[in-house]
Amino acid sequence: MDLASPSLPTETAPGRTIDGPATGAKLPAHPRFLRSAALRFAAVYALLFGLSALALAFFLWWETVGLLDRETDTAIAADVQGLAQRWQEGGLPALVITIENRLAENVADNAIYLLVDPGMRRIVGNLASWPTGLPAHRAWAELPIERAGIRSLARVRTFTLPGSFHLLVGRDVQVRAELRDLLTGALLWALLVVLVLGLAGAIVIRSLFRRALANVSTTAAAISAGDLSQRVRITGRGDxxxxxxxxxxxxxxxxxxxxxxxxxxxxxxxxxxxxxxxxxxxxxxxxxxxxxxxxxxxxxxxxxxxxxxxxxxxxxxxxxxxEIEAGARRSAFAAFDATPMLAGLVDLYSAPAEESGLSLVLACPERLPLFGDRELIQQAIANLLDNALKFSPAGGLVRLSAASGLGTVTITVADHGPGIPVADRARATERFFRGEAARNTPGAGLGLALVQAVGQLHGGTLTLADNAPGLAAMLHLPGAVESAHHAAAADA
Amino acid sequence: MRILLVEDDKDVAGFVVKGLRESGHVVEHADNGRDGLFLAVSESFDAIVLDRMLPGGIDGLRILETLRSQHNTVPVLFLSALGQVDDRVVGLKAGGDDYLTKPFAFAELLARVEALTRRGKGEGPATKLVVGDLEMDLLSRSVRRAGQKIDLQPREFLLLEYLMRHAGQVVTRTMLLEGVWDYHFDPQTNVIDVHVSRLRQKVDKPFAGPLIHTVRNAGYMLRADAA
Structure with a gap:
């Protein structure tokens, strides 16, 4: 296809970049605006805020209007119980008298009674007639009534007494209904306020979130654009x-x-x-x-x-x-005793040392626990020994010593060769650096660079010191226990 | 010996095939993984020299894994441009017997292939090694030449043992470093030469006729000259 129309790819390329990052294809379930984490956090905030406000409103409702409702019901129930007792004790006349007494005693003027005969005619009570449509037996209802010319709202309970008399007991709840309306209105307004506050809060959270991330994302963008010197700004809050x-x-x-x-x-x-x-x-x-x-x-x-x-x-x-500097070899780290390894190196190098008229001596403790890559440390020390043998004049002494103390193990290779001038010491571990004294010896100038890389891989250092005369190359490695922690921390 | 070479680079393959044939071996060559695998499973070889990266969808590791899964124990030497320590470990873990990194010297390759086939034959636990008039008793750790006892340092003993086990074969310095000292890097100085020359002082010098021979551009060989 590309061969048939060479111009096609360049034409279609912009189209591809517009409609579709590959990630868009992977997340088809979410509309684009939901892919903003900031927006998601804001939405979660608004939702939580709204739910809390709703819960609070419900509690308020339950504690006020609900309480009044329950009190009314309790009062009616108590009334009914009292009246039922009167009926049992004295029959209809006692009931009528009781109702009349209660009406007379009703200072708050909120009690409602009505007793009717089987023909639904009023016997006693402060209601003109039995409310239409109200079941006559064991029913709770809330209904509008008209009492002394005033329209009002009442909560009532009805009973059928023996002999088909019907009794209605209730309370005028007009005041309570007004309170409920008032509260409902207030809560609805409050919900509106909650909505506004929730949205405002969500916007604040979103911008906070964005600002916190903007720092990181601008740095990342600058770095992907090629400016590797950029760093993320630290606010200093320590959060x-x-x-x-x-x-x-x-x-x-x-x-x-x-x-x-x-x-x-x-x-x-x-x-x-x-x-x-x-x-x-x-x-x-x-x-x-x-x-x-x-x-x-x-x-x-x-x-x-x-x-x-x-x-x-x-x-x-x-x-x-x-390879060593990339740190890829840390997988081969293990605990080992360095003493046999050092003895093996001395065994290998003592023959060429003697051949060159040098003496190679080893001074190292009985056990020297180390944690690291045995083969790499071996190679590093072999490099140091190579150098020492190479630069020592005949009859010289090369000393390989090791000491552990204060969590570090120091392995030193000391010779009496020309040494490295102080000015060159810092550069001696650079790749291909060759000191003046090394001009006429074979080598590429990579030995110390490798030793330094091995040291750094183990979290240690290589220091070059004056052996007066000669060079003392000291490889400081963390001791066995600490190194284990170090490696564990590096892996975590 | 019948040797299978699986290597896709024409020049390297041609050079290796020619060299192996000149040394008296019969060589089959495959230039891709598919043919290599086919030859390896359908015919019998004394050793296989295997490139890691091969065209044809089947790489060297796959070939080796297939062979080993069929309980084929033919000695395999990897010849690879993948030279990192971990690559080597992967190759040996998969069942490779030796690993040689490109670029390589032919002498090194030849020495290692010949050492492999010796290993492949499985000598069993010998208690005594004899080369000419040189005798090594592995149980009492003693060495005699022409009936005369030779005192050796422990490391010298190991070095001589390695040479005797590979008697009649070229042994390179790297092979000695790996086999005797278990070091997997090249020291810059000529440490191995010094050790071999010290061994010569004890094993060859006091006696008639040298046993340890230097092979130019390659290494050493322990062999009793047909007098």
Missing amino acids: EFDRLSETINEMLERISRLMDGVRQVSNAIAHDLRTPITRARARLEDAALHANTEADLRAAIERATADLDGIVAVFQALLRIA
């Missing part, structure tokens, strides 16, 4: 957002350190590997052009092969340093 910012900044620091490493390696490849490659190439070309005999040719090819092997060795050392 969760500050902690998040700190974590992000630490991550950025680490990324830029790694980027620097990559840049250094590429620079090194560009500059420092060019020389041996040039040499190998020149040898081969020279042989191709000038070799007269097959033996000459073979010799030139062999030397070029050796050059290439040297380049490969440098390459492998560079890659190994990069």
